[in-house]
Amino acid sequence: MEYIEEKTVQNEPKKFYIKALMILGLLLVGYGVYWVFFDMNRLPTGDYLTEETSADGEYTVKTYVSSGGATTGYAVRGELVFNNSNKKTKTIYWNYREESASITWTDNDTVEINGHSLDVPKDKFDFRRH
Incomplete structure (x- = not known):
């Protein structure tokens, strides 16, 4: 009976490492999907349309x-x-099915782009997430 109990105790660290590796693998796959499909830093540059600077000159949206x-x-974009x-x-x-941009600053930290109001620098609008 003691031999069986020792073998079970020895397998517990192996199970822990297998579970840890599976969780790490899932996290890496999840980040990879985000990076490939949703990371706004990977968007195409595009052709310049227009730009507007905030009243205090702190920000410019291009x-x-x-x-x-x-x-x-x-x-x-x-x-x-x-x-x-x-x-x-x-x-x-980032908004799909648009070819032009209308930029209006409502105050020093709030910009409206094509009807979407954003509090800069923290807010973002990405059509893939709405």
């Missing part, structure tokens, strides 16, 4: 139109530029 080729429609700091520009707007 918009670009991107063609997905023969099988998809146009999309508009909006990029936030930090004028008074060395921060990297960041994509804050």
